[in-house]
Amino acid sequence: MLNNSELQHSLQGDSANIYSHFDRAMKKNGDRIAVACGSEFLTYRQLEHEVDKIALALLVAGAVPTQRVGIAVAHSQRLVASILAVLKIGCTYVPIDTRHPRSRIFHVV
Known part of the structure; x- marks a missing residue:
C-alpha cells in the first residue's frame, strides 16, 4: 500500500493522465492492435486518428477543459475513441447508458 507521500508523487505529472499513457503506447506500438470488438479492430495509429477526429469535433462544438462531456455510445471501438478524445482535450467523460x-x-x- 502506498503512503500519502508516495500516492501524491504517483499522481503528479503524466502518471495521472490516462491519455498520456495511450499516447506513449501509440508511439511505441503504432501498427499493433489497440482495441478489438468482435472481428473488427483498430491499430494504435488508427485509434489515434479516430480520437483526433472526435476531439476536434468536441472542440468545434464548444467543449473546454474541465468540462464534463456525456458519452452515449454502445460498447465498441467508437466508445474507446470517444473516451480518449474527451480526456485528450482535458475534459471529464460522463458515461450515459441509453438503456436507462x-x-x-x-x-x-
Missing part, C-alpha cells in the same frame, strides 16, 4: 429510463438520463445530464 429517460428520467435517469436527464438526471445524469
Whole structure:
C-alpha cells in the first residue's frame, strides 16, 4: 500500500493522465492492435486518428477543459475513441447508458 507521500508523487505529472499513457503506447506500438470488438479492430495509429477526429469535433462544438462531456455510445471501438478524445482535450467523460429510463438520463445530464 502506498503512503500519502508516495500516492501524491504517483499522481503528479503524466502518471495521472490516462491519455498520456495511450499516447506513449501509440508511439511505441503504432501498427499493433489497440482495441478489438468482435472481428473488427483498430491499430494504435488508427485509434489515434479516430480520437483526433472526435476531439476536434468536441472542440468545434464548444467543449473546454474541465468540462464534463456525456458519452452515449454502445460498447465498441467508437466508445474507446470517444473516451480518449474527451480526456485528450482535458475534459471529464460522463458515461450515459441509453438503456436507462429517460428520467435517469436527464438526471445524469
